[in-house]
Amino acid sequence: MWQQTSITLRARPRGFHLVTDELLAELPQLKQCRIGLLHLLLQHTSASLTLNENADPSVRRDFERFFNRLAPQGESDYEHNYEGPDDLPAHFKASLLGCQLTLPVRDGRLALGTWQGVYLGEHRDHGGPRKVLATLQGEPV
Numbered sequence: 001m002w003q004q005t006s007i008t009l010r011a012r013p014r015g016f017h018l019v020t021d022e023l024l025a026e027l028p029q030l031k032q033c034r035i036g037l038l039h040l041l042l043q044h045t046s047a048s049l050t051l052n053e054n055a056d057p058s059v060r061r062d063f064e065r066f067f068n069r070l071a072p073q074g075e076s077d078y079e080h081n082y083e084g085p086d087d088l089p090a091h092f093k094a095s096l097l098g099c100q101l102t103l104p105v106r107d108g109r110l111a112l113g114t115w116q117g118v119y120l121g122e123h124r125d126h127g128g129p130r131k132v133l134a135t136l137q138g139e140p141v
Contacts, residue, residue, distance in 0.1 A: 001036070001140045003029050007132045012122045014086070016060035020117040024110070027134055031108040036138015038110065041100045043131045046090035046124050048097035054117025063121070067093050090123035097121055105138055 007026040009019055023040070024030065030038065042049045053059040071092035073085045080088045101118065104111040120130060 001033065001136070001138055003136045005029075005134045005136075007134055009120060009130045009132060011126075011128045011130075012120065014064070014122050014125050014127070016063045017120045017122060018054055018057075018060065018117045019120045020054065020110075020112075023118060023132065023134065027136065029136060030105060030110070032140050033105045033108060033136060033138040034141045035107075036105040036136060038103045038105055039100065039135045039137075040103070040118070041133045041135075042120070043133060044094070044099065044127075046087065046094055047127055047130050048094045048099060048119075048121035048123065049101050049132075050097045050119045050121060051101055051103070051112070051116050052119055053115055054112075055115055060119065063119070067096075067121070067123075070096070084125070086123070086125045090127075093121060093123045105136070108141065 005027060007023060009022060027038070040049055071089040073089050078088045
């Protein structure tokens, strides 16, 4: 079984956002997969996907603070600044974290750890809606 779905995540403010439930709501076909893989590709260069803590929102706030220190906005020696001072730092963060995840599927559900969830890292001040291409492959129920 192979299925592919284009998902548009609603626009969010800059920061890290738990989007697991929003993604799953758009993937009812996951319930038909006994064993397989779900590949998620975020089709943007200034946002990211990562897997991390799904319970305590302070982790997401700490992620934002850490990555802002790692790739600060407004550095005078950045050459790429056509789309504003948040653009190049957003590209840095997206490259460091990545734009794709491959997740295991078991018995119609994501086989994540108890405290794991999918984060959208929105690295722009006004990034807008974000598109994710979800490809499910596996053995049907």
